[in-house]
Amino acid sequence: MTANMDGTAVAVRGLRKSYGEKVVLDGVDLTVAEGTTLALLGPNGAGKTTMVQILSTLIRADEGDMRVAGRDVRAEPDAVRAAIGVTGQFSAVDKLLTGEENLLLMADLHHLGRREGRRRAAELLERLDLVEAGRKAATTYSGGMQRRLDLAMTLVGEPRVIFLDEPTTGLDPRSRRGLWQIIRELVAGGVTIFLTTQYLEEADQLADRIALLDQGRLVAEGTPDELKRRIPGGHVSLRFTDPTELDLAARTLGLTGGDEETLVLQVPHDGGVHSLRALLARLDDASIEVETLTVHTPDLDDVFLALTDKKQANEKMEAVR
Incomplete structure (x- = not known):
C-alpha cells in the first residue's frame, strides 16, 4: 500500500456513537500521523474500544467522517480492512493449532500462495522469536508467547496501520517490555500504531502522542511531556x-x-x-x-487523574446549576 500524500494515517472528525440513550463517543476529532504511535487513554467505559471497533470497520458510527490509511471507513470498508491489522484484548490464536499453522491459516485468509505463505510464516516466527515454538501447539505457549503469536498473525497481511487494543493486559513485566520492543521496531519500519492501554507507563514509553478520552470526549491531547507540563506539582x-x-x-x-x-x-x-x-x-x-x-515532575498518572477528575467535577457543577 502506498503512503498517503498528506502523511496522515488516521483522520477522524465529529465521530459520534450511542447505544440507546447512552452516548459512547461524543464528537471526537483526532489525527494520527503515519509512522507514529498514538496512545488512546481513558477510564473504563470512556469509549476507547468502541472507537477502535469503528475505525477497524467492526461496527458503524452514527455520525462522523473517518479515514484510515487514506480510505473512507464508511464508503470503503474492504479497502480499510486490507490496509490494517487488529490485535484485541483477547487473543485470536487457535490454541489447538501450532504457531506455524496459525500463521499459515492467516496466510490463506489473505490469499497468499502456498510458497509465499510459508515464507511469510517463517519470517514472522523468526522476527517475533517463536521459531523454536513454531511447531508446538499454541496451548503450550505462555501468555507472552501467545500475544507475540497474535501480533504475528496480525502482521501476515503487512498492514500499514495496526490497532492494538490493550495488547499487554495480563502479561508479566518481562513479556510486556518484549512486546514494547517489537512495537518500536514496527514504528521504525513505518507502521502506524493506534494503541489503547490501561498501563500509563506503557503509553509513556511508546507514544509519540497521547489522546485522553473521558465519557466519550477528548479532554486532552499532546506529547507525553506536553501533557505532564499541564499539571501543577513539579x-x-x-x-x-x-x-x-x-x-x-x-x-x-x-x-x-x-x-x-x-x-x-x-x-x-x-x-x-x-x-x-x-x-x-x-x-x-x-x-x-x-x-x-x-x-x-508530574507523571501520566497525575495527568490522568487530574484531567478526568476535573471534567467530572465540572459536569457535576453544571448539573447543580
Missing part, C-alpha cells in the same frame, strides 16, 4: 548540609522555608533545562552550596 528538591544554607536559599528564592529536619527545600519548577539552569545560577550567585538536587 518541583526541585534541594538538600543542604546545614540549616543556615537552607534558610539562606529560602530567602534568596523568596520561599517560606524548608524542612529543617531533613534540610530539604522544595522549589516549584516546570522541569525544563533552561529554568533549572536559571535556578542554579541564582544559588551560585548567592554562594549557596547545595548538597543534592532532585527534579520531580
Whole structure:
C-alpha cells in the first residue's frame, strides 16, 4: 500500500456513537500521523474500544467522517480492512493449532500462495522469536508467547496501520517490555500504531502522542511531556548540609522555608533545562552550596487523574446549576 500524500494515517472528525440513550463517543476529532504511535487513554467505559471497533470497520458510527490509511471507513470498508491489522484484548490464536499453522491459516485468509505463505510464516516466527515454538501447539505457549503469536498473525497481511487494543493486559513485566520492543521496531519500519492501554507507563514509553478520552470526549491531547507540563506539582528538591544554607536559599528564592529536619527545600519548577539552569545560577550567585538536587515532575498518572477528575467535577457543577 502506498503512503498517503498528506502523511496522515488516521483522520477522524465529529465521530459520534450511542447505544440507546447512552452516548459512547461524543464528537471526537483526532489525527494520527503515519509512522507514529498514538496512545488512546481513558477510564473504563470512556469509549476507547468502541472507537477502535469503528475505525477497524467492526461496527458503524452514527455520525462522523473517518479515514484510515487514506480510505473512507464508511464508503470503503474492504479497502480499510486490507490496509490494517487488529490485535484485541483477547487473543485470536487457535490454541489447538501450532504457531506455524496459525500463521499459515492467516496466510490463506489473505490469499497468499502456498510458497509465499510459508515464507511469510517463517519470517514472522523468526522476527517475533517463536521459531523454536513454531511447531508446538499454541496451548503450550505462555501468555507472552501467545500475544507475540497474535501480533504475528496480525502482521501476515503487512498492514500499514495496526490497532492494538490493550495488547499487554495480563502479561508479566518481562513479556510486556518484549512486546514494547517489537512495537518500536514496527514504528521504525513505518507502521502506524493506534494503541489503547490501561498501563500509563506503557503509553509513556511508546507514544509519540497521547489522546485522553473521558465519557466519550477528548479532554486532552499532546506529547507525553506536553501533557505532564499541564499539571501543577513539579518541583526541585534541594538538600543542604546545614540549616543556615537552607534558610539562606529560602530567602534568596523568596520561599517560606524548608524542612529543617531533613534540610530539604522544595522549589516549584516546570522541569525544563533552561529554568533549572536559571535556578542554579541564582544559588551560585548567592554562594549557596547545595548538597543534592532532585527534579520531580508530574507523571501520566497525575495527568490522568487530574484531567478526568476535573471534567467530572465540572459536569457535576453544571448539573447543580
